[in-house]
Amino acid sequence: MLAVLVVTILFTGLAGLLAYSGQRLNIETKPITESINSLLPQTQCGQCGYPGCRPYAEAISKQEADINRCPPGGEETVRSLAELLGLEFKPLDEAHGIAKPPQVAFIDEERCIGCTLCIQACPVDAIIGASRLMHTIITAECTGCELCIPPCPVDCIDLLAIPNTPANWRSPSPEKSAC
Amino acid sequence: MLSLERFFGGLFLDGNKRVSTQTPIRDMPLSQRLMIPLVQRNGLEAHELLPIGSRVLKGTAIGGGSNPMDPWILAPTSGYLKAIEQYTLPHPSGLSGKTWVLEPDGLDEPIHLPALKHYHTLTTEALINRIEQAGITGLGGAAFPTAAKFKSPLNAIDTLIINGAECEPYITCDEALMKERPDLILQGAYIAAHLLKATQCLIALENDKYDAIGAVTTALNAHKNRTIELVKVPSIYPVGGEKQLIKTITGREVPSGGIPADIGILCINVGTCAAIARAVLCGEPLHSRIVTVTGQGVLNPQNVKVHFGTPLADVIAFCGGYTEKATQLILGGPMMGFSVSTDEIPIAHNVNTLLIAGSKEIRDREQPSSPCIRCGDCATVCPMQLTPQQMYWYVKSDQLDRAVDYHLSDCIECGSCDVVCPSHIPLTQFFRSGKTQLKLKEHGLQMAERARLRFEDRQVRLDASEREKAAALLQRKTKLEQGTNPEIQQAIERAKHKRAEKLKQVAPIPPQLNSGSED
C-alpha cells in the first residue's frame, strides 16, 4: 500500500516537473524544411508524387517520404539529403522516374499555334509568348521538368539534351576498380 | 640577398630540358589558316563580333563574352574572317567549339595603338586599359586575364614577383625568352611595378639555369636604376607554382582558398611581362607566344614563336615532323599536361608546350593501379600540404562534402602525388574529377535557387491575379444587386441604337418592289 502511494506521488511529481519544463522551454520546432528544400533541384515537376519541391521537402522532414524520389536531382541529390539527415544512401526509386541527363525544352515554331497552354503550365515562367503569337522557351531558365509537353495540343515541344561544352564538362573519374 | 625558405613537399625531377634549348627561338611563318576558338575562359561560348567575310587587322576584337572578366578575343594577324567552323579545342575534354577561320593576307597590319614610351606619366587606369586592349592574358599556362588581375587587388601590392621558375620537366619556353629577350621582360616588369605601385620587384628563376641567369644579370646591370632583384630558387618541382614560389621567396603563405593579392603579392609570368612591354612601349597587341616543341616524337625539338590560332599540325611540321617513336601528343608538360588525340587543334594562350612523347619517355598514366596501402607518401610530397589519401577515398566513394573538408579545392593538380604513389593510383585524375563535379554541383544549386525564386514569384503573381479577379467579380455582383449599374444601362442603350441603325439601313425598299404607283 505504501509502495503504491509512494510510487504514485513520485511519478506524478516527476510528470509535473516535465510538463513545467516543457512549457518553459516553449517548444517551437524550427523546421528543417528550408535546408532540405535548398538541396532539391526546384524543377517543380511533381515526379516525386508531391505538387512541387517544397511539399516534398516538408514530407521528408516529417519522415513521410523517402529521400530517393527525385529523378531530376538524381543520385547527387539523394547523397546530399542522406548527408544532411544522417541517413543511408539508397539508389533512386525507379517508380518515380529515371534520372535523365540535363535537358531543355524547345518549341518548333513551324507547328506552334499560339494557344498559351504551355505558358500556363510552366512552373518557372520560362516560356514567353501571348495568345495567337509565337511562343518560345527561355533556354537559360528552363529546368527540363517536362510539364509543358502534355498540354501542347499540336505536340510541338521537344526535349533536347544540353550539349557538352568545356563549361559543363565533367572530368572523368578513373576506373574505380583497382588491380 | 634574400634568404630563401623551403615550401612543404615537392619532388626533385629530371628536367629533360637540354633537348629543346640547343637552338635559339625560331619565328614560325604564318599558316594558311588560323583557327581562333570562340570560347571564354569559363568554357562558355563567346559571340562573334563581326560578320563572316570581314577584313580584320592584327588586334581587332573578333570575339567577346558576357563576362567582364573575360578578355576580348583578338585577331592574331590581319586577314579575312573566312568562316566559322566546329574545331577541336585545346581542352582536356577533346570537345569541339565554334572557331573563327582567319585567312591571313600576309600584310600583318596591326590596329593603331600608339606607343606609350613615357608610361610613367600615365595613370594606372590608362595602363590597365592598354593591357586590356592588347588582349593580354597570363602566358604561364592558366591564361588568366591580366587586366582583371591588375584591377582586382583591393589591398596595396607590396611585392611583384616575375615568375621565371619553369619547374616542369621538358618546358623551356620561359627559359628561352629569358636568355634571348631579358630586356623586354625587365621593361615589362618596370611597367607592372609602376602600375601596381609595388615597393619591391623580384624576378625569380631556378638556380640551375645558368645561361638565363647570366642573361638576366647582364640586362639588370645595364639598367641604371636597379630596382629589380634577381632571385635564384632551388629547382624543386613545383616551385614555379605561385603559392610555392611566394613561400620560397618571401616565407609568406597564401591562405587556403585565397589568392596572393590577399597578402599583398602579385605574380606574373615572364612571357606575360614581355607582352606587357610590347603592348605599352610598342603598341603591339598580343598575337603570338613561344611554344616548346619537344620529346622523342619530334624530329627537331626547339622553341618556336607561334601566332595564336596556328594548328598544332603546322607547328610540328615546322619542327621537322613526327619521328617513328611518337606515341602520345601532350599539351603541356608530363606532370600537368593533358593528352590530345588529334593535331588539328589551334595554339591558344594556355598552350605552352607540345610534348610529343615516345613510348617509355614519360610516366605511363594509364598503368593499372593497385589498392591504396595508406602509406602516406602522397601527403609527404603535396606542395599544398593537403592529404591526398583522404581526398582520394572520399572522391572515390562520392562523398564530395568530406573531400571539400580536406580542402579539395586547394589542389593545384601538380601531379606530385601520382609520381610517388607506390600503387600507381591516378590521384590527380580523381581530384580533377571531384573538382569538376563540385563545380557542376554548385552550378546546379545556383540554377535551382533561380528556379525556386521564379516559381515563388509566379505563385505570387497567380495569387494576386486570383485575388484581383475575385475582387472584380465581387464588385460587379454587388453593383448588379444594387441595380444602379450604369454600365448595363449604357450597354442596353447601345444595343437599342445599333438595332435602330440596322433597321434604317434595311428600310429603303428597292424601286421595283415599291408599290406599283410609279410605272
Add this chain to the structure above:
Amino acid sequence: MKDYLLILIGTMLVNNLVLVKFLGLCPLMGISRKQETALGMGLATTFVLTLSSVLSYLVNTYILVPLSLGYLKTIVFIVVIAVVVQFTEQVARKTSPLLYQVLGIFLPLITTNCAVLGVALLNVQYQHSFIESFLYGLGAALGFTLVIVLFAGVRERIDASDVPQPFKGNAISLITAGILSLAFMGFQGLVRA
C-alpha cells in the same frame, strides 16, 4: 580525491561500459555513421546518464530505502530515466532541431539503453555515495562518448573503403567493434585494483 579520480578513469577506460561490459550496443551500432551525430548522441547520453545517475541515487537514498521500498528501484529508476530523457529531448529540440531530426528515434531510445539503467543499478550495488554516483555516471558517459565517437571515425573510413561484398554493412562494423573492444581490454592494467 585519488578514489574519485580512480572511479572516473576506471569507468571511462578500464571498465568501459560499451566495450568491456557490453552495455549500450544499440546506439553504438545505430548512430555512429558520422562523427558529428555520434558526438551529438554522446553529449545527449552524457547529459542523461549523469543526471539520471544522480537523481536515481537521491530517490533511492531518500525515498525508497527509508521506506523499505528498495525492491521498487528497477521500476522507479526506469521512470526517472524516462523523465530525464524526455527533458533532454525537449532541450535538444529547442537548441538544435537538425540534430534532433538526425538522431531521430535514437534519442528517446536512450531510455532503453541498458547502460543508463545499468549505471543507476550499479550505483546501488556498489553503495556509492553522492559524489561517487555522480562521478560514476559521468565517467560511464564520457567512456560511452569516447567509444561512440572513435567508432564513428572508424566507420566513416570504412564507408569510404572497398569492403568485400559479404562484409558490407553491419558485419564489418561488428568485427571492428570487436577489435576495438580488444584494444580497450588493454587498459586492464591501467588501474591496479
